[in-house]
Amino acid sequence: MIDYFAKVLRAAWNTCKGLGLTLKYLFKPAITVHYPDEKLVPYERFRGALLFDAVTCISCNLCVKACPSTCIDLENATIPDPKNPQARKKVARVEWYSIDFGKCNFCRLCEESCPTKPKSVWHSLDYELVFFSRDEMVRCWKAGMSWVGQYWDRRAKQFKDPPGQVRIMEVDARR
Amino acid sequence: MSSTAEKTMKTDSMFINLGPQHPSTHGVLRVGLTIEGELITKAVPDIGYLHRGTSKLAEVRGYHHCVVLTDRWDYVAAMPNNLVFCLAAEKLMEVQAPPRAEALRVLMCELNRVASHLLFFGTYGIDIGAFTPFLYAFREREMILDLFEMACGARLTYNYIRLGGVMADVPPEWLAKCREFVDYFKPRIDEYDTLLTYNPIFMARTKEVGLIPAADAVSWSLSGANLRGSGVCYDVRKSDPYCGYERYSFDVPLGQTGSCWDRYFCRVQEMRQSIRIIEQVLGGLPEGPTMAAGVAKIPKPKPGEAYAHVEGARGDLGIFLVSDGQASPYRMHVRAPSFLNLAILQELLVGNKVSDVIAILGSIDIVLGEVDR
Numbered sequence: 001m002i003d004y005f006a007k008v009l010r011a012a013w014n015t016c017k018g019l020g021l022t023l024k025y026l027f028k029p030a031i032t033v034h035y036p037d038e039k040l041v042p043y044e045r046f047r048g049a050l051l052f053d054a055v056t057c058i059s060c061n062l063c064v065k066a067c068p069s070t071c072i073d074l075e076n077a078t079i080p081d082p083k084n085p086q087a088r089k090k091v092a093r094v095e096w097y098s099i100d101f102g103k104c105n106f107c108r109l110c111e112e113s114c115p116t117k118p119k120s121v122w123h124s125l126d127y128e129l130v131f132f133s134r135d136e137m138v139r140c141w142k143a144g145m146s147w148v149g150q151y152w153d154r155r156a157k158q159f160k161d162p163p164g165q166v167r168i169m170e171v172d173a174r175r
Numbered sequence: 176m177s178s179t180a181e182k183t184m185k186t187d188s189m190f191i192n193l194g195p196q197h198p199s200t201h202g203v204l205r206v207g208l209t210i211e212g213e214l215i216t217k218a219v220p221d222i223g224y225l226h227r228g229t230s231k232l233a234e235v236r237g238y239h240h241c242v243v244l245t246d247r248w249d250y251v252a253a254m255p256n257n258l259v260f261c262l263a264a265e266k267l268m269e270v271q272a273p274p275r276a277e278a279l280r281v282l283m284c285e286l287n288r289v290a291s292h293l294l295f296f297g298t299y300g301i302d303i304g305a306f307t308p309f310l311y312a313f314r315e316r317e318m319i320l321d322l323f324e325m326a327c328g329a330r331l332t333y334n335y336i337r338l339g340g341v342m343a344d345v346p347p348e349w350l351a352k353c354r355e356f357v358d359y360f361k362p363r364i365d366e367y368d369t370l371l372t373y374n375p376i377f378m379a380r381t382k383e384v385g386l387i388p389a390a391d392a393v394s395w396s397l398s399g400a401n402l403r404g405s406g407v408c409y410d411v412r413k414s415d416p417y418c419g420y421e422r423y424s425f426d427v428p429l430g431q432t433g434s435c436w437d438r439y440f441c442r443v444q445e446m447r448q449s450i451r452i453i454e455q456v457l458g459g460l461p462e463g464p465t466m467a468a469g470v471a472k473i474p475k476p477k478p479g480e481a482y483a484h485v486e487g488a489r490g491d492l493g494i495f496l497v498s499d500g501q502a503s504p505y506r507m508h509v510r511a512p513s514f515l516n517l518a519i520l521q522e523l524l525v526g527n528k529v530s531d532v533i534a535i536l537g538s539i540d541i542v543l544g545e546v547d548r
Contacts, residue, residue, distance in 0.1 A: 011375045018370050022307060031314055043321075044346070045328035068240035107243040107334045108342070123328065 047106045047123040050099050050139075051147040057120035058092040066113035071103035072121075077143075095142070099149075101129065102137040136162055188216060193532060195224050201298065202543025206520070206536070210529060218524035218532075220517055225547040233507040238264050238338055238474045241504065246332035248511065249545040252291035252488035254283045257336035262417060262483035263494040264338050267476035270469065274461040276340035277418045282353075282456045283326070283335060284418075284485070285449040289360070290319040291488035292442045292449075295540045299439060300371050302537035303380050308371045315363055318356050325349055338474065340466035350457060357453055364447055372443060381435035385523055385535035388433060395519040398512050399490025400441040401539055405433030411486035423455045435538035442540070473502050489513050489540060513545040 033040060042048065057074075064072045077095040078088035099121075111122045124147075131137050139149040140159065150159040188211045195205040203224035209217035229248065233241045241264075245256040258280055265272065272280070297312030320330045326345045327335035335342045371377050387397070392405040402409055410427045412420040428444030430437025476498040484493035490512030499505040516539050523535055 007375065014374050014376070018307065018374065021366055021369055031317075043325040043328070045326070045343075046324060047328040066239075068236055068243040105243050105334075106329065106332070107246075108328060109239065109243070109334075 042125050042127060046125050046127070047108050048126040049101070049124050049129040050104065050110070050121060051124045052097055052099070052121050052141045052149060053118075053147055054094055054097060054120075054141050054143045054145065056116045056118060057094045057097065058116055059094040060092075060115060062113040062115060063110035063121055066109040068107060068109065069103045069105055071100040071105075072110060073098045073100075093143070097141040098138055100138050101131070102134065132163070187211075195221075201537075201541065202546075204517075204541070204543055204546070206524075206532070208524070208529070208532070213528045213530075215524050215527055215529065215532070218521050220520050222514075222517070222543075222546050225543045227548065229548050230507045230509060233504050235503055237502050238268075238476075238504070239472075241507070242337060243332075243334050246334055247544060248509065248548055249291075249487065249489060249492075249513065249542045250331050251294055251542050252287045253331060253333050254280075254287040254336060255485050255487035255492055257333060258284055258418070259483055259485045259487070259492050259494050260496075261336050261338050262485065263481045263496040264474070264476070266481035266483060267479060267496055267498050268338065268470070268474055269476075270339045270467050272340045272418075272467055273464050274419075275344070275463045276465045276467070278456050278460050279341050279345065279465065280336055280418050281420065281423070282453060282460075283323075283333075283341075285452045285456070286319050286322060286353075288449045288488045289446050289453075290316050292446050293319075295442055296367060296371070296439075299537045299540075300377075302533045303377055305371055305374070305377060308367060311363070311366065311370065315360055318359070322349065322353055322356065325352065337466070339470035340464070344465045350460070353453070354457055357450055357457070361447075361450060364443065367443060372440065378436060381439060381534055381538065383434060384527070384531050385435045385538060386433050387519065387523065391519070391522070392433060395522075396515050397490070397519060398515065399487070400438050400445065401490065401516050401519075403427060404430035404438035404441045406431055409491075411484055411491050415484065417483070417485055423452045425449075425451050435534050438538045438540075475500060475502050484510065487512060489542065489545065490516060509548060511545045511548060513541040513543075514548075517541050517546055 059074060059076050061074070064070075064074060074097045075095040076090045077093040078090055081087045081089040106123070108123060111119055114120050114122070135153055136151045139151055139162070141149040148162065150161055152158075153160045188209050191208050191210060193206040193208055195203040205221040205224070207219040207221060208215055227247065229244045232244055236244065242257055242260055245260045246253045248256050261272075293312040293316040297309035297316075300306070300308035300312075323333060323335075324330050326349055327333045327342055387401070387405050389405045389407050392402050392407055397405075398409065406429050408427055408429055411417075412425075413427060425448045428441050428448065430441050478498055478500045480495065480497045482493060482495045484491055486492075491510065492512055493510035495506075495508040495510070496504050497506040520536065520539065524532055527535065
């Protein structure tokens with residue numbers, strides 16, 4: 001009987017000790033942030049959503065080979081061949097470029113393999129990459145499109161801007 | 176009790192499923208339990224829900240690509256996965272990582288071990304019914320993940336340790352931030368002891384439960400804290416040092432009886448030892464390059480085979496690689512510690528009560544990504 005109550009007392013005392021520890025933290029500043037209102041800005045090397053610049057790309061195919069999950073696809077731009085009117089000649093520009101974010105590993109191998117300066121494909125700091133449909137996961141770029149790119153809506157049969165993506169850089173930094 | 180009463184009191188055996196979507200199985204694991212009343216008479220772990228076939232995928236990918244695959248086995252502690260593949264591939268390619276890269280590898284692996292054990296500490300508390308330690312553990316884990324984010328840009332799937340070295344040197348302000356974390360973290364472990372380790376309620380739930388005798392632990396080929404909790408001193412960092420672990424002084428914490436509490440206690444002590452190693456690495460970080468010269472963009476090692484193993488957060492993690500001279504491995508076999516540790520569950524659960532299943536399963540500390548690969 002005494003043993004039993006001793007046990008109960010010991011458990012209660014230890015619970016109080018634990019509560020005392022948590023009480024200490026009540027008076028310290030919170031470590032959490034109110035997410036949609038204030039946002040943490042990731043570090044410089046953060047691997048967020050991929051961006052692509054169709055102007056600097058030389059269509060060298062190195063990123064396609066570097067990708068472990070073959071999520072990158074591109075096609076060379078061509079111009080009419082002056083020697084042969086029927087054929088077309090490849091140039092060091094990209095006709096279209098696409099990244100399937102459904103397959104992407106976010107491993108940075110494509111960015112590392114890119115030979116241009118500045119990089120044509122690189123990881124942004126955007127961690128709010130959300131998709132509402134499978135169509136949106138395949139991001140396409142063509143000359144004249146922004147770095148974010150557009151997606152092909154199969155039902156509407158047209159390119160559309162990806163919705164619901166908040167640019168992380170527009171939010172005030174906390175640190 | 177008379178024999179008639181015994182016959183009438185006998186309960187029917189019942190089959191129940193634990194999982195696959197049970198919050199305490201830490202992933203998708205199904206355990207088929209046959210119970211008689213409260214006692215378990217048979218337990219059959221059913222795995223494979225998270226199978227992605229990475230050993231087969233590796234056979235059609237280049238060596239650099241395989242490092243990305245390794246991140247997805249033990250996603251709680253991915254640095255040792257990267258490391259073990261790179262060690263095996265470097266043996267095949269006859270490349271040696273420079274000293275600074277080796278020190279950074281040790282540093283990252285130990286930080287990751289602390290992060291992984293913190294996750295265990297937090298979730299094991301939740302499994303037993305203590306919610307508070309979880310919040311404290313995740314606060315510190317967040318700091319480690321911040322360090323990783325700063326160094327390599329990812330929080331879980333790092334792809335930081337590469338063939339012949341590491342991805343890049345750490346940013347200049349990283350080392351100061353790491354020291355700051357170490358100083359912050361050391362007194363926190365004592366807080367964990369107050370919150371959970373020596374709490375009589377927690378000890379009553381775990382001290383006499385799930386006993387693994389040392390002989391059983393060896394014959395089921397357990398590794399990591401599960402083996403050391405039974406009092407068997409085996410640590411790859413001591414027995415087969417890699418990346419210069421022989422230069423650092425640290426102890427291997429051992430348990431006594433092999434109970435759930437011993438395994439838990441081993442992990443908490445390992446955090447202290449990891450911090451000791453981190454301090455030593457930070458004290459004597461060599462200067463120099465972080466990537467060996469002469470690593471091909473598309474490596475084609477000479478035909479041959481190599482085995483490398485490291486002490487991952489969950490135990491002895493090994494990789495057997497066979498090369499036939501092509502750009503991708505001919506065969507890759509993974510010795511996944513979680514998979515082998517999980518096997519003992521079918522014997523360990525028998526004779527225990529249903530309420531202890533979660534305590535035992537949690538104490539083995541499996542990651543289903545590594546069990547199923």
